[in-house]
Amino acid sequence: MTLVAEQASVSRIMFQVLAALVPAIAVYVWYFGPAILVQIGLASAAALASEAVMLRLRRYPVQPFLRDGSALVTAWLIALSFPPLAPWWLTVTATVFAIVVAKHLYGGLGNNLFNPAMVGYAVAIISFPLQMTRWSAPTALAAAPLGFADQAAYIFGGGLPAGLGLDAVTLATPLDTLKTHLALGETAADILTMPVFGLLGGQGGEIISLAYIMGGVWLWRQQVITWHVPVMFLATVAVMAAAFHAANPAQYAGAPLHLASGATMIGAFFILTDPVSSPTTPLGKLVYAGGAGVLTYVIRVWGGYPDGVAFATLLMNLAAPMIELHTQPRVYGQRASRKGGGEKP
């Protein structure tokens, strides 16, 4: 062990990620109300509780692992990818599944093959598609916006104030709206004039995306993430969207919409950048992020779901070890980059 070291630690990295999410959370509350804070609280509690139980079961010391902040990162990412009015049991189940199965049953911190938050999301959207597609209307657009108490009551009890139906408080997401109305034969240009859309993407949602960029750039400056994954993912999504839009503007929305809507920005800076489940080599990161960009666009346009970031992430997680193997950089003194586990010298 060297006698001197940088002031670095796992918990510092995790708390920096949480800090980078705060601007987006603040914008989220501004546009959609405080329900998201309830979700974050629920997910955090569920994550820490299941982590503590799993650590005990696996006979690991609960401290320092519980304090390292990694469970909280998973929890916050789940909360931010779920509808803010998701029932409490849905959030809790997904978080518990993420921590127990996707993280600890694969070996715990540093050993998860898949992004735990995305596993939680996938389990939820496949098992409870109805609840997972009931997204809140932005407060500005809702017919009858709910206050904090009413939102909390819905999350925990499922009941709405008298006289209000779900239609009054929920609204299809921008990407969902796009997909549905394109299928109805409307042109992309017409769809984008609907009130759910703002300047580039969804109303409110596009500002949250902006806040994710701010947080993500700060993480890059702090050397918590490198530029490879965000830049390549965003570039791939943009290029694919722009290409199809150029070929058929009526049928395909352009790059600005795809970049500003859905989970593009949180995916680029916070989800795909999970170091454990993504390749470690620079070229590997580019391949991984490029593949995720392609898959995201494909699922959005031709797949069964309005957004494809979660499944794109999980599919690329599967490919990550092979990508790493084939993108080993050239070692000093060796001629070409050798396959890491392949030929002998």
Next chain:
Amino acid sequence: MRKLHSFSGGIHPPEHKERSTREPIAAAPLPPRLIVPLQQHAGTVADPLVRVGDKVLKGQPLAPALGPVSAATHAPTSGTVTGLAPHPAPHPSGLLSLCAVIEADGEDRWTERVPLDWRQADPRAVIDRLRDAGVVGLGGAAFPTAVKARANGRPVEILLLNGGECEPYITCDDMLMRERAPEIFRGIRILRHLTGAREVVVGIEDNKPEAIAAMEAAARASGLTAEVVAVPTLYPAGGEKQLIRVVTGREVPSGGLPLDAGVVCFNVATAHAVQRAVESGEPMVSRVVTVTGNVHAPRNYECLLGTPVGDLAALAGPAADTDGYIMGGPLMGFPVPSGNVPVVKATNCVIASSEALFPKPPPPMPCIRCGRCAEVCPASLQPMDLFWFAKAHNLEKAEAYSLFDCIECGCCDYVCPSHIPLVQYYKFAKGEIRSMKQEKEAADRARRRHEFRQFRQEREKQERAARLASRAPGAKKATARAEALAESQEGE
């Protein structure tokens, strides 16, 4: 102006060099007792030439060089050999090494010193002088200089002098260059003569402006066409492989030598020792060591080899809360088991440590594959994968991922947020692989010998049978009988 290149990765640890460069090099006083390991170099070591009770003079050989890769060891001062026994060696393991213990008589009398006119002498004689004077690389690897200077008879394009000294705390080469640049250049001349190099380049990190200036002045005065190059300060720019890449743009091939890239590289202090050995006839019995850390008066001392580390550190006034000594720097050095461990040819620095100066790291967390280690690795390795394989004892994979290209610089350790002692894992894996290879070689040798023995026995049987058959009158019958006999014997 020479175009400089860069190496990948590297770190900028705090330097802590200022305190030990305020004073010039001081001569350490003669210690009463010296503990001299017979092996202070890479390669083979011979049996001692002296016995307990012998009186020795300063510079008298204690053990000669033995074999193609070796160097001699000498008595650092005049006195009596009072012991010849295993003693804790300056090595992280604390294993014992055969040492000659010399009780100094206080007179510090030299044995006969014979200068060698290297310009007129046969180059082989100059090489032998380096070998018999015990000159080894003073940058830390202690490789016999005679072997390197001979360059195996192969052509050398560039003679590179390493004045990098990139590790924090260490300043012995800095001070040596500031104070003895002309002598260093006289040594460089000799090395150029021996290697036949076309170009001579001195690489010095740019955090040493006084040393650069002194060496530039000495280069001009020496009449030797030599270029003094300031390289950007970045650990480990003073590593041989990295310095060669920065200064020449060439890389040492994996598993090869700098010679394969047409380069031979010597530490500046080694050049100084070459000058002393050849022109003054003085074998290597002392070196400059930086004494620093938790001390009141850090400084560089020229001290005798064999000086106990505790005696040397005492000169600088260790603070009351000193809890041990580090031999080397804070990134590649190691704690010595006691103050009785001696200074040897590879010792460039002694750091007095304390809990405040070097706090204990927190317990290691699992690797989160953050990739910081790979970002800083100067060999462009994937340290997190090497750790993964070493931990799983998957030695084959570790070797396939270029484990042996690791220079153990500690950059990965330095940045790891999980505080994993990575270099320890690599050293462990390398050791396991080496001992497995040794065992395999021994087993292969045994198998080949066994097979040859069987073949030889079979051949002898057939020869015997043939001889019996040719002597008997009823040759045919007898041959058949002999053959049958031989066959039945073979079955046993």
